[in-house]
Amino acid sequence: MLSDAPAQSLQFGPFLINERTGEPYLRLPAPHENIIITAPRLQDAPHICEIMNDPRVYRWVSSPPFPYFMEHATSWLSQTKAEADAVWTELKQANVEYPNGPLKIVGKCPVRSILEENADGSYTFLGDCGIDRHRYEDVIDAEEHARVVQENNARPVGDLNIIWTIGDYLRPSHQGKGIMTAVIGTLMKAWWIPRMKIRCVRPSVFEGNGGSIRVFEKNGFVLWKTVRDCMHVMAKGEFPEELRTLHLLEWQARAS
């Protein structure tokens, strides 16, 4: 069987390059050097399905459908892969035009899929960590919600006033080992802050999800706001339909 491990490491900005596929990836620092962050891969759809139908994950995520089918994973991977590929092409193109210039500031991150390298060179899909413009789930009034979303989405790439949010999940077998803390720290340092000019991030976390709150705290986030009973969540497996309380965490770049 052909190994899909990177044959050797070239470098492009902070990214290592898989010599066989030409795709960028980031490697986590010790003790997680066997974990990399790459562009989404279509072959990971069955793994996403398995993870999204696990109550240890679906209990805490709001956007993915439930039950979660292969078509959901395929559609989500196609969309996020297209976004990652587009920004990677944009970066490579800018580098051809200005080979000695700094990497261009862009509006997306070319990597987000979390993979574990196995001893035989194959990979296990572990999860995902994506950053997007904020969705303002905490703004209840429909008109005001539409206004602030529109205003934030209209800000141009590189605008320091854009408010961002993070969506993340990890395969349950790998939770509690410090992996997502390292993933978020690596993405912030390598790409989100320097190359997307991200200065304010406000992820939202359901009340009770202490692990997720802790991951953000370990990366310098603080509790910004709690909005009680603001999100209507349909019944999922053993969890009833209910109004959930959201905690919004916040990270702000220090003024320099």
Ligand SMILES: CC(C)(COP(=O)(O)OP(=O)(O)OC[C@H]1O[C@@H](n2cnc3c(N)ncnc32)[C@H](O)[C@@H]1OP(=O)(O)O)[C@@H](O)C(=O)NCCC(=O)NCCS
């Ligand atoms: C939340 C999630 C992404 C965290 O990833 P992870 O790799 O397991 O997190 P880490 O191991 O880096 O850190 C977890 C921290 O939370 C702590 N923790 C775990 N459960 C906790 C709880 N119920 N209350 C308080 N702290 C908790 C751990 O002790 C650890 O902190 P420590 O290093 O200070 O001991 C992962 O558990 C997950 O995918 N959960 C299901 C989906 C989800 O909740 N996504 C986020 C939606 S906002």
